[in-house]
Amino acid sequence: MSTTDDTPQQSTISVSETAAEEAIALLERESMDTDVSGLRLYVQQGGCAGLSYGMRFDNEPEEDDTIYEHHGLRVFVDPASMSYIEGSKLDYEGGLQGEGFHVENPNVVSECGCGESFRT
Template identity: 80%
Template structure:
């Protein structure tokens, strides 16, 4: 397992905004999960009209081959296959007319479907 931190010298490959981290930490706490060990798993899966879609869930701990990032107290777990698609992304929390939720700003995306649920790199 490799580790990166927002406070380290290396440029993080995945970034989480302070607002997104606070929201995720609140949800982890509501689920009764240990925020010192648990974290947000960010992954890419096959699906959607553009071919790929993002997935997020809470995990108790990282897998052996995960890269682990820490931003504003939130641990983020990313598997190697997903990292190929989302390197350089920023996870934010947005509110708007369509509702509120986590959003991934991915510099690798070349096209998205009309609903914004899937993408292609």
């Protein structure tokens, strides 16, 4: 499945323009692998609240991934992760706590004190 910014159906994962720009810039600065074609967003077991987000650059989507494209950035999400992050927005924030990517997830019922892990 694939969706893009101009697809009429509502996307279940969105990416802010700032996050897309930062991810693309990071890829261009730090990746020597020219075969990288997108950012994988996933959920893994871990952290004091039980689940945590993960992100990495990936060469190709898996066969059962959902693929989103926002502001020139392709995002791959596997089916197991989708059940935890459906409706989320990937954003990039800067501030006193430092800069970084942040997932705004409407499914979260609690987060750990440091905000690194969550529970749905």
